[in-house]
Amino acid sequence: MRLENKLAIVTAAASGMGRAGVERFVREGARVAAIDINSDALNALVGEIGSDKVVPIVADLSTAKGATESIDQAAEALGGVDILWAHAGMPGPASVEDLDLAAYDKTIALNVTSAALGAGRAAPHMRKRGGGAIVFTSSISGLVGSMMSPIYSAAKWGVMGLGKSLALAMAPDNIRVNVVCPGLADTPMKVGFTGRSGDPAEAAANEAKIVAAVPMGRLVKAGEIADAVLWLVSNEASFVTGIALPVDGGFTAR
Structure with a gap:
């Protein structure tokens, strides 16, 4: 098993890619705090996997309270941290015209700030255990511009x-930091990107x-993202840090 006896945290863990990640981490031997x-x-x-x-x-x-205290709670419940998949995010406003600043602030807070706070809270626990692995969820929209979701x-x-910078900063502590960049996924959040008007x-x-x-002609599946993250946090990727891995069927290959 690739994650035998590892202690892992997954955020946005109850559905979609996050849930698929929890399932795979457990299957590979980890105990997981699902946030x-x-x-x-x-x-x-x-109930499905077991307490x-x-x-x-x-x-x-x-x-900020939720982003920090949840990691502290997870570390205490698990007895340490080896792995963090900071996956939480949301689509946010569709336009900068008449921008709703409250929605803007929440989008930045959930996508960026929670990742930074989570990594900062998890890193000391990883250091105590001799190292660890962090994966942030970005997007193909973090590699190329998105006209629908600026x-x-x-x-x-x-x-x-954030991911590339922390990969450099945390390498001396044997903490690897990578970023996964999904294409549009067939998950419950899909309509938040494609159908903001409700039509x-x-x-x-x-x-x-x-x-x-998409050259491969379909959306990415939640499990395909989780499989990529599983590889990134496993020892199979022991010398991989600071990368942004597109899982997008070739969308960004053009």
Whole structure:
């Protein structure tokens, strides 16, 4: 098993890619603290996998209190930290015209600030255990601009810079830091990008445009992102740090 006896934290863990990550981490031998704002979904996850393998932690990671205290709680419950997948994020406003500053601030807080605070809180625990692995979730919108999601794109470029910078800063402590960059995924958050107006026809049209631009001709699956992250946090990637790994069917290869 690739993560035998490892202690892992996954944020935004109750659905989509995060849930797939929890499932894979547990399958590979880790004990996981699953952090999410949705208590019902967390309880369902624990019910399916088992409370001996998954510790549920309910937190609002868009707040500094939630982003820091949840990591502290996870570290205490697990008895340490080897792995952090800082996955929490949200689409954010679709335009900078008449920008809703409260929505803007929440988008930056959840996508960027929670990742920075989480890494800062987890790193001392990793150092005590001789090292660790951190993965941030950016996006293809952190590699190329997004005309539909400019604030999200700005946030995910920030996540990219954070990951690369921390890879340099934490390397002496044997803490590897990498970034995964999903394409549009077939998850519950998909409609937040494609159908902000609430019009199903608009959502379907936008999705079709995106799929048409993907050389492999489809959306990425949640499990495919989780598999990439599993590799990044495993010993198979022991000399890999500071990379941004697109999992996008070739979208950014152009």
